[in-house]
Amino acid sequence: MKPTLSAPTIGRYIGRTRIAYFSMEIALRAEMHTYSGGLGVLAGDTARSAADLELPMIFVTLISRQGYLRQEIDRDGCQVAHPDPWEPADYAVPLRAKIALPVEGREIWIRPWLYVLRGALKHTVPVLLLDTDLPENNAEDRTITDRLYGSGEGYRLKQEIVLGIGGIRILDALGFNVQAYHLNEGHAALLALDLLRRYPRPPDQVDANDIIYDVGPVRERCVFTTHTPVEAGHDRFPYDLVSRLLDGYVDMAQLKLLAGADNMNMTHLALKLSGYVNGVASRHAETTTRMFPGYHVRSITNGIHAPTWAHLSFAKLFNRHFPSWGLEPELMARADQLTNDDVWHAHQEAKADLISLVRARSHVKLSPDQPILGFARRMTSYKRPDLLFSDLERLISIGEQHPFQVVMAGKAHPADEPGRQMIQDIHRHIERLKGKVTVAFLPGYDMNLAQMLVAGTDVWLNTPVPPMEASGTSGMKAALNGGLNLSVLDGWWVEAWIEGVTGWAIGDDRPDHVPTAAALYDKLGIAVLPLYYKDRARWIWMMKQAISKVASYFNTQRMMRRYAVDAYIAAGMR
Numbered sequence: 210m211k212p213t214l215s216a217p218t219i220g221r222y223i224g225r226t227r228i229a230y231f232s233m234e235i236a237l238r239a240e241m242h243t244y245s246g247g248l249g250v251l252a253g254d255t256a257r258s259a260a261d262l263e264l265p266m267i268f269v270t271l272i273s274r275q276g277y278l279r280q281e282i283d284r285d286g287c288q289v290a291h292p293d294p295w296e297p298a299d300y301a302v303p304l305r306a307k308i309a310l311p312v313e314g315r316e317i318w319i320r321p322w323l324y325v326l327r328g329a330l331k332h333t334v335p336v337l338l339l340d341t342d343l344p345e346n347n348a349e350d351r352t353i354t355d356r357l358y359g360s361g362e363g364y365r366l367k368q369e370i371v372l373g374i375g376g377i378r379i380l381d382a383l384g385f386n387v388q389a390y391h392l393n394e395g396h397a398a399l400l401a402l403d404l405l406r407r408y409p410r411p412p413d414q415v416d417a418n419d420i421i422y423d424v425g426p427v428r429e430r431c432v433f434t435t436h437t438p439v440e441a442g443h444d445r446f447p448y449d450l451v452s453r454l455l456d457g458y459v460d461m462a463q464l465k466l467l468a469g470a471d472n473m474n475m476t477h478l479a480l481k482l483s484g485y486v487n488g489v490a491s492r493h494a495e496t497t498t499r500m501f502p503g504y505h506v507r508s509i510t511n512g513i514h515a516p517t518w519a520h521l522s523f524a525k526l527f528n529r530h531f532p533s534w535g536l537e538p539e540l541m542a543r544a545d546q547l548t549n550d551d552v553w554h555a556h557q558e559a560k561a562d563l564i565s566l567v568r569a570r571s572h573v574k575l576s577p578d579q580p581i582l583g584f585a586r587r588m589t590s591y592k593r594p595d596l597l598f599s600d601l602e603r604l605i606s607i608g609e610q611h612p613f614q615v616v617m618a619g620k621a622h623p624a625d626e627p628g629r630q631m632i633q634d635i636h637r638h639i640e641r642l643k644g645k646v647t648v649a650f651l652p653g654y655d656m657n658l659a660q661m662l663v664a665g666t667d668v669w670l671n672t673p674v675p676p677m678e679a680s681g682t683s684g685m686k687a688a689l690n691g692g693l694n695l696s697v698l699d700g701w702w703v704e705a706w707i708e709g710v711t712g713w714a715i716g717d718d719r720p721d722h723v724p725t726a727a728a729l730y731d732k733l734g735i736a737v738l739p740l741y742y743k744d745r746a747r748w749i750w751m752m753k754q755a756i757s758k759v760a761s762y763f764n765t766q767r768m769m770r771r772y773a774v775d776a777y778i779a780a781g782m783r
């Protein structure tokens with residue numbers, strides 16, 4: 210259902226807003242294609258909790274008119290990536306404010322659209338969607354805010370200029386008085402550079418290193434959350450490109466001191482200009498500290514917005530027992546008191562919904578009486594979506610002893626050749642397993658499909674190469690619905706895992722240990738599947754442990770209270 214749009218109401222937010230959250234992607238609703246995956250879903254859940262907690266925040270992102278990608282799987286099992294347009298006018302209203310940024314010697318005009326996100330208590334938070342598709346711009350510039358993570362260095366840098374510099378100037382133009390800026394990943398780091406230009410040093414304090422701006426006041430205002438645990442994953446741009454696009458805008462000598470000597474590294478820039486820096490799980494904060502010695506990297510572990518991710522069957526059960534669970538997910542600590550029948554029926558209802566969806570979308574028939582393993586995430590090498598298929602004979606023999614079924618989904622970035630290859634390989638494996646182990650691959654992984662998958666599967670599988678999974682959040686969504694995680698010990702799972710209680714580990718918890726397929730098969734064949742068939746009462750007891758121990762903590766209500774107290778208030782007081 211489309212929301213009803215009232216007249217632009219940005220005015221009511223201007224006086225009371227104190228914190229601006231910038232993110233390249235935000236998953237506001239499935240029909241608005243302004244996100245690609247985990248980073249955007251986290252930003253969306255952040256905004257939903259900000260609304261529920263009545264935090265004085267505004268969110269800034271790009272309008273991404275052509276979306277990320279619409280995934281089609283062709284007859285050979287290959288991903289075909291189509292544009293994925295959506296209609297902003299159905300959900301948001303264009304504001305009258307417009308600004309011009311000098312880029313590459315011309316002006317790029319930007320207009321914000323306002324989307325109003327409503328919380329559980331009728332409090333709302335504004336979201337600005339930045340748009341360059343304006344008649345003032347030339348044909349090329351009109352497409353800058355079209356494709357999320359579009360290819361091409363110049364294109365990406367222009368997007369980050371629009372997000373960071375455009376975003377902060379639009380807030381100024383609208384009259385906002387922001388105290389703290391939250392950079393969700395390095396993509397928005399240019400906003401800190403724009404802030405820096407407001408604090409020139411008196412000429413007698415400019416030193417031999419050409420430090421002409423004072424970083425202190427900027428660091429007081431910026432909070433940076435990093436999400437990338439490997440050096441190669443950090444966004445960086447060559448300086449010749451930077452000086453071509455931003456000619457005369459920055460002092461290149463000072464920029465190199467802040468963002469690295471060889472390339473403009475957005476993580477370095479954000480680290481240097483933020484007074485509060487955090488990783489998204491404690492393991493990730495440790496990894497980041499090793500990668501960037503000298504910085505104090507704290508950790509605020511990610512969460513999920515519980516009311517968004519609970520299946521209706523579980524939402525009803527929680528409503529009966531803990532009426533305010535949506536606002537206070539801590540109350541779910543008591544979920545171990547629910548009856549076995551109630552939990553099992555809620556789960557089987559969610560499972561039946563998933564089975565119908567799989568039938569409708571892929572013509573694969575699943576049984577409600579066999580466990581379903583779920584694996585849905587970005588298809589990329591480090592997540593090892595093909596690990597389960599490393600030894601098909603072994604997989605088949607495990608299935609002969611204890612039948613199980615698999616449901617998978619996930620998109621590969623069009624430029625990620627190995628990721629696209631994995632999708633094709635998985636489809637080959639599915640063919641070879643036919644009649645022995647039932648595996649369905651559902652195209653078009655998005656928020657809606659994720660809701661069905663996390664709730665309808667029995668076991669949620671996660672097989673990254675440590676320490677590459679900074680946090681991960683889909684396993685939290687599964688646990689909220691009584692799903693049991695079977696996961697490599699990386700990211701958030703290091704904190705949530707209790708063996709045989711909240712789920713199971715694949716391999717052990719040495720940070721440099723990369724578990725093999727054999728470790729996965731052992732745990733699946735020896736612990737997980739036998740338990741499902743031989744001790745259902747213990748299985749349901751584990752489901753309740755997952756809800757009470759995982760969902761009560763790994764949620765964005767707790768996460769945003771942490772950000773508010775530790776990061777935002779501190780930013781106001783530093």
Ligand SMILES: *Cc1c(COP(=O)(O)O)cnc(C)c1O
Binds near residue numbers: 655682
């Ligand atoms: C939750 C979610 C993700 C993030 O899952 P990870 O466990 O971090 O891989 C990605 N995409 C969608 C659509 C989601 O709902």
